[in-house]
Amino acid sequence: MKLMSWNVRGLNKPRTVGRLRQKLREENPGLFFLTETKVKDSKMAGIRRKCGFFNGIDVSAVGRSGGLSMGWKNCCKVSLRSYSVRHIDVLIEDDSEGNQWRCTGFYGHPEEQHRGESWDLLRSLDDMPDTPWLVLGDFNEIVLSSEKQGGRDRPVRQMEGFSAALSDCGLDDLGFTGQWFTWEKGKFSNTNIRERLDRGVANGAWWELFPDYKVAHLQHSFSDHCPVLVNTSFGSSTHVRTWQFRFEAAWLLEDSCEPEVKKLWLSSSGDFLDRLLQVKQGFDRWFKDLRRKKTSTLTALKKKLEKLNEQIPSDEVLGEIVDTKLSMNLEMDKEELFWEQRARSNWLKHGDRNTSFFHRCASQRRRKSKVKFLESENGEVCSGEAEMLTVATNYFGSLFTSSVTGSCSRILEGVNSCISETMNLSLRREFTSEEIWDVVKSMNPLKAAGEDGLGALFIQRF
Template sequence: MKLICWNVRGLGMPRTVRRLQHMLRDINPSVVLLIETKLRSAQMAQVRRRCGFINGIDVDAVGRSGGLSMGWKNNCDVSLRSYSQRHIDVLINDDSDGKLWRCTGFYGAPEEQHRAAAWNLLRQINDMPEIPWLIIGDFNEIAFLNEKQGGLTRSDRQMQEFRRVLSDCEVEDIGYKGRWYTWEKWRFESNNIRERLDRGVANSPWLNLFPRYVLNHLSHSFSDHCPLLLNTQDGENSNKTWHFRFEASWLLEDSCEPEV
């Protein structure tokens, strides 16, 4: 199964919708998750259907920000569990393999003061640990300093809170192929900022269910985020990108040396 996840940064212009239609036609995913649509649900439903996804769920934008949409093809058996301004949670029954798994599209809070509430939402919906679970989306946060280049240094506390919620939900980063960053601001070398804000994380049952998955960071044109393309049955999955992680602040912990 192919799944596209993309923070599109608004779909209010006909030209943007046409570009999205072209991309989805070329890739032909079974499920598409669109983040930050900046549209009312009725408007987004029209866009989703024009893109060939008759079935789906659309969440209103708040003013000129936010908005979520998840659509799926007719041959997909998808059932909605819950949704909010920050997430869409579904169960997918993959008839081709007879596999049942859970997919949560997530949009993390752009504002730091609202991030704790977003993390608590993930903890609240972590109610089916036995079901293979994938969370994919724009988390609006990095886990380690090497996931950011340029701009202000991210505080240790913010990254620790992100890593803590992943640990609490018993999910781990599933890696990627392609460029290391998923979001870019400014193009001049003097002020360029790049961060890995978009990712997929999954629990052990999901990783065991789909050992051949691949997550690609695709090139982007009309958004400052790149699309994520997940293929659950792509290949041997031996060329994912993994990074050794180390924070200098860990050296200050008394338990560091015994743990190492």
């Protein structure tokens, strides 16, 4: 099971909500915990559901600060134990293994003078010592001075207060992979501060239950905190899906798209339909190459950002970090446009940049459209492709075969004619190229692509 914790620093803007959805889709956690949502619980519940997490608990922000949310999927049974403006505590029963353990999402008080109240809260939650217990979130504190770079030194008493609370609860740090810091402030070397404020801690029973766990500090392109991902059983298989060719709207954002169209069209031969077919075949090859490059581009940008974050934060390095995050955002914008077309939805036009929603819509539509079996006229259920083809052909063949005999003239005698001869001639005349082009221009560019996969968008643009 994967769990993700993230201080998102506000979900009031559609773009930040879109980035959250994309990260959830990318990492696919079974449970997430968010801090500083800065929205009311009702709004956060809507955001959570649009992310595909229909189960959860949301805590409203107080004014313009705070706000918590924990959402989970149906991969496990979760029961709520308690919650406040600083924590959400649940009991998890893993459906696959039947293991029962606790997970507490924790948000340490952002003000130093109230930090002790957070540690008292943590101690009060330690009421099931024999149950495996994981606590993750933004503690707003460090344990060692080495977990801070830049700015004034952290008072020793503050670090000792945090360490004492963890020790009293029997919680040990889970470690991490990736960049060492989880929070950053300042875009110039003389003002840059980095700290490890977010982490996962667990008691001995949890360590024994999940000996193969892994904690990762993830790369991101917004928020001053990075997501923390806990994988209780590191190592999972991936499913590779093959796609039917269709011209994607996101390709128009590629610099090589228009030159590729011109090159393929000029190198094609034959009539219009033959040339379109050759363009499609060429685009199929171009798309496969683009998909490989796109995956490697985003991966390379993430690796580049990870290496930059490991370097001394000079002005040059910090400027390159900003440029890299902008490039990551551009690649993510392309993916959002890709999933909009897949879902045949117009929500992006209205400001709801919802990659995860579009992906879910496209996946649900694919599942709904798939025919798994058919029943023949004699009541026999068929699931084979050839058998279902025969059943469908016979059914529609008989459906559209007329069984009416005789003339309909007696019925038509009672119908008044409303089409004049002039109107009839106008209706029966050949379509003009102008009329055809008007229809093509009026089509929604992202709707049904047609058999060749090129669709209205391609014709309208090129």
